[in-house]
Amino acid sequence: MxxxxxxxxxxxxxxxxxxxxxxxxxxxKLSVGMIISMILITIWQLDIGVLYFKDVLSxxxxxxxxxxxxxxxxxTLPMVLYMAYWIINNQPSVTRKKNWLTRMSCALFTxxxxxxxxxxxxxxxxxSWTNLGVSGLVVANEEFTGNYxxxxxGPLLWIYFMHMAAIIFFLLVGYVLSxxxxxxxxxxxxxxxxxxxxxxxxxxxxxxxxxxxxxxSSIGVILFSVGSLQVFVKFxxxxxxxxxxxxxxxxxxxxxxxxxxxxxxxxxNTNSIIKSFSSMLDKSSDLTERDKRTLEMIGKSSExxxxxxxxxxxxxxxxxxxxxxxxxxxxxxESIDFSARxxxxxxxxxxxxxxxxxxxxxxxxxxxKQVFINLIKNSVEAIxxxxxxxxxxxxxxxxxxxxxxxxxxxxKGIPRENWVSVFDPFISLGNKKRGMGLGLPxxxxxxxxxxxxxxxxESSPNGTHFKLEIPQExxxxxxxxxxxxx
Numbered sequence: 001m002x003x004x005x006x007x008x009x010x011x012x013x014x015x016x017x018x019x020x021x022x023x024x025x026x027x028x029k030l031s032v033g034m035i036i037s038m039i040l041i042t043i044w045q046l047d048i049g050v051l052y053f054k055d056v057l058s059x060x061x062x063x064x065x066x067x068x069x070x071x072x073x074x075x076t077l078p079m080v081l082y083m084a085y086w087i088i089n090n091q092p093s094v095t096r097k098k099n100w101l102t103r104m105s106c107a108l109f110t111x112x113x114x115x116x117x118x119x120x121x122x123x124x125x126x127x128s129w130t131n132l133g134v135s136g137l138v139v140a141n142e143e144f145t146g147n148y149x150x151x152x153x154g155p156l157l158w159i160y161f162m163h164m165a166a167i168i169f170f171l172l173v174g175y176v177l178s179x180x181x182x183x184x185x186x187x188x189x190x191x192x193x194x195x196x197x198x199x200x201x202x203x204x205x206x207x208x209x210x211x212x213x214x215x216x217s218s219i220g221v222i223l224f225s226v227g228s229l230q231v232f233v234k235f236x237x238x239x240x241x242x243x244x245x246x247x248x249x250x251x252x253x254x255x256x257x258x259x260x261x262x263x264x265x266x267x268x269n270t271n272s273i274i275k276s277f278s279s280m281l282d283k284s285s286d287l288t289e290r291d292k293r294t295l296e297m298i299g300k301s302s303e304x305x306x307x308x309x310x311x312x313x314x315x316x317x318x319x320x321x322x323x324x325x326x327x328x329x330x331x332x333x334e335s336i337d338f339s340a341r342x343x344x345x346x347x348x349x350x351x352x353x354x355x356x357x358x359x360x361x362x363x364x365x366x367x368x369k370q371v372f373i374n375l376i377k378n379s380v381e382a383i384x385x386x387x388x389x390x391x392x393x394x395x396x397x398x399x400x401x402x403x404x405x406x407x408x409x410x411x412k413g414i415p416r417e418n419w420v421s422v423f424d425p426f427i428s429l430g431n432k433k434r435g436m437g438l439g440l441p442x443x444x445x446x447x448x449x450x451x452x453x454x455x456x457x458e459s460s461p462n463g464t465h466f467k468l469e470i471p472q473e474x475x476x477x478x479x480x481x482x483x484x485x486x
Contacts, residue, residue, distance in 0.1 A: 003148070004052025010218045011045025014038035014225045030189075033083045034232055037197075038225070040079060043072030044204070045221055051149040054139070062149055063137050067129050073204065074125045074160075077167045078118040080197060084174040085109045087181075087190045108173065117166075124163045132156040164205060171198040184400045185238050192231030200224040268309050275302045328368070328403065328470070329359040332394060335372035339380075346380050346390065353395040361403060361470055367446045374439045375407055375466065382411030382464070398472070402452070405468040413464055419456040 018038035047069030050062055057065075107113065127133040132154040140150035153160075171194045178190035203220030278298050281287070287295070336343075336350055343350055361368075376392060383390050389410050397404040414422055423444040440454075447454050452470035459465065 004049045007049035007052065007218050008046055010221055011042045011049060014041040014045075014221060017225055017229050018042075030083070030086055030235075033079065033086060034228070037076075037079050037083065037228075040072045040076055041200070041221055041224065043069050044076075045072075045218065047072055048218070051137075051151075054147055054149055059137055059149070063134070066137075066149075066151060067134055070128045070134075071125055074128065074163070075118075075121050076197075076201070077121050077163060077170070078114060080167055080170050080174070081109065081114050081117055083193060084170065084177075084190065085111070085114055087186050108170065109177075121163070124159060127156055127159060130154070133160065164201065168198065168201055171201065185235055188238075189231050189235040193228055196224045196227035196231070199227075264309050267305070271302055271305050271309070274298070275306075278302065323362055323364055325360050325362050326365050326368075327358045328361045328363070328405075329354045329356065329396065331363075331365060331369050332372055332405075335369050335376065336394075338369070338373055339376040342377060342380055343392075346383070346385075348380050348383060348390045348392060350376070350392045350394070353393070356396055356398065359396060359403065361450075361472070363450055363470070364446075368450070371443045371446050371468075374443050378439050379407070379409035379411055379464075382413075383409060384412055387411075401472060402469045403472055405470075407466040407468060408463060410463040413461045414456060414459040416459070419459065422456065423454070 015038060018035040047066060050057070050065045050069065053062060133156055134151050135154040136152045137149040138152050139147055141147050175191060175194035175198070178187050178194060181187040181190065200220040200223070203216045203223075206216040278295055282292075282295050282299075332352060332354075336352060339350075342348075372394075379392050387410055391410050393406070393408045395406045395408075397406065423440050444454055447468060447470065450470055452468065454466055454468045457465050457467045
């Protein structure tokens with residue numbers, strides 16, 4: 001009985017960790033998955049521990065509790081699938097390569113598959129309640145643990161073995177698939193969770209061998225609990241640190257916006273004073289023709305300054321951005337379709353290269369779409385009519401933190417000294433006959449609002465290469481950016 005109490009006590013370790021997770025990390029569905037997984041592991045240990053209460057409980061009661069607690073190992077399969085499904089479907093992108101692993105993950109880690117395997121687990125659990133699954137108990141003896149009950153299995157034991165083998169298979173697939181995930185936070189968690197769960201299942205499977213006693217699963221529970229808690233805490237800490245970095249960047253953006261808004265306000269106030277005194281002087285009868293022309297120039301300059309501040313204020317102002325997870329590749333394609341006419345009229349070829357599906361980002365769809373429309377329009381206008389190759393190439397790339405979009409055209413290029421100033425409002429490089437020079441500044445502004453950026457990384461008379469970056473996690477989840485200018 002002492003061994004049984006020890007096993008049950010070890011089984012309470014995952015339950016304690018589940019309680020701790022619920023108190024500290026309760027923001028995501030992943031936390032829910034971790035909590036349920038820990039509870040199932042506790043039930044699994046109780047399933048083993050009850051077999052050592054031979055001297056306390058009747059054989060009928062032990063058999064009943066054993067079949068009841070068998071829900072722990074049985075429903076581990078859908079929980080493994082749930083964890084992998086959540087991670088794969090919530091990390092920003094998966095490389096779109098048509099191989100067996102990608103096709104398998106698309107087929108297995110889906111909502112329909114999750115529902116199907118949950119129903120299958122219920123069938124396996126029901127079989128365990130019948131004599132076809134577990135027919136009874138026999139008394140076993142081991143030198144270290146003494147006498148204990150060992151389950152006597154029925155003719156459908158092979159179904160349970162197949163069920164456990166499926167769990168091992170999915171964990172192996174999940175581990176291999178984690179190597180293909182570009183986001184380091186999701187990658188490390190799925191890899192660590194799959195490895196720890198695989199170790200637990202393998203050690204738990206040794207319980208079917210009477211000579212091992214029933215203690216091997218307890219070792220697996222300890223290793224799984226400690227290892228899984230470590231990777232889960234690290235996953236959340238890494239995300240918190242990254243979120244903090246994004247928040248700090250957003251605070252700097254807010255401060256810059258407020259400073260610009262204050263500056264515009266002061267300029268407009270000062271300009272109002274200039275206009276007021278100019279108006280008073282204009283009514284004076286002592287002015288010469290030269291004075292009147294001077295006042296007229298002051299008035300025109302003042303009106304121009306008013307227009308500039310009004311335009312800049314309108315440029316800075318925008319409604320609150322409504323952000324949600326969208327497929328960036330789909331938005332780029334829509335922008336290309338929208339720009340089809342200007343591309344055809346100017347005989348410009350556009351190629352979009354993307355190997356990721358989906359390319360999910362937390363963004364404002366309307367503004368990001370306008371970003372690419374502006375870039376396409378600017379590039380078309382920058383390509384000389386007599387250029388032999390008139391082409392725009394858009395391609396995607398992913399590093400550990402950012403989704404990167406390369407935007408390359410064969411235009412006349414941007415002088416190196418203007419690579420930074422080209423994103424300033426009202427700066428014209430002479431590529432366009434008309435316009436106020438707000439196209440690229442608008443693009444820069446929108447990307448900064450999404451905590452990303454755009455820069456010129458190469459430009460020559462043969463073309464320009466823009467690099468756009470957007471964080472994979474994007475804006476902080478649930479945080480709508482409010483423009484501070486009013």
